[in-house]
Amino acid sequence: MKKPLPTEQELIGLLQAKEKKGFDLLYHLYSNALYTIAFKIVHSQQLAEDVLQDSFIKIWKNIHTYDASKGSLFTFILNITRNTAIDKTRSLYYQKQRQGLKCTILLFDRVDQKHCFYQQVDYIGITKYIDALAPQYKHLIEYVYLKGYTHQEAAKALEIPLGTAKSRLKSAIAQLQLMIL
Numbered sequence: 001m002k003k004p005l006p007t008e009q010e011l012i013g014l015l016q017a018k019e020k021k022g023f024d025l026l027y028h029l030y031s032n033a034l035y036t037i038a039f040k041i042v043h044s045q046q047l048a049e050d051v052l053q054d055s056f057i058k059i060w061k062n063i064h065t066y067d068a069s070k071g072s073l074f075t076f077i078l079n080i081t082r083n084t085a086i087d088k089t090r091s092l093y094y095q096k097q098r099q100g101l102k103c104t105i106l107l108f109d110r111v112d113q114k115h116c117f118y119q120q121v122d123y124i125g126i127t128k129y130i131d132a133l134a135p136q137y138k139h140l141i142e143y144v145y146l147k148g149y150t151h152q153e154a155a156k157a158l159e160i161p162l163g164t165a166k167s168r169l170k171s172a173i174a175q176l177q178l179m180i181l
Contacts, residue, residue, distance in 0.1 A: 041085035041148030137172035
């Protein structure tokens with residue numbers, strides 16, 4: 001008989017106590033979803049693997065900063081992974097610009113629900129909540145958290161003021177938290 005998985009609070013406790021078991025569980029539960037998020041942003045298997053490794057190191061080192069009142073553990077680790085991937089693309093872009101090479105970062109819109117990333121997100125149960133949001137919130141969540149846009153880039157792509165984008169994003173996250181909890 002399989003032992004039941006720990007609750008999120010138990011997992012956080014294991015991580016904050018620097019228990020290897022907690023790290024192993026975190027990796028087992030979230031590595032596929034985080035890899036897919038990283039891949040969606042960096043568009044390279046090797047870079048996504050690097051981002052995933054860097055992200056888990058950052059999560060391990062910074063788990064003490066996790067605040068449950070600001071979001072779930074998944075939101076915390078998703079943000080770390082997303083930011084690490086964005087930093088990686090910016091770093092590569094900068095390096096290529098310094099070498100005089102042209103660098104084009106392609107950002108793809110969602111083609112359909114069968115795309116690998118959306119299957120992974122749906123697997124962890126988030127897609128149904130995102131799809132339930134009003135379009136102005138849904139699009140912001142997709143741009144910022146699923147496509148890796150910065151707030152400013154998302155505002156520009158959606159042709160709305162930056163302040164409006166930030167306000168809507170805050171509202172969208174609050175709505176998602178209410179739906180999930």
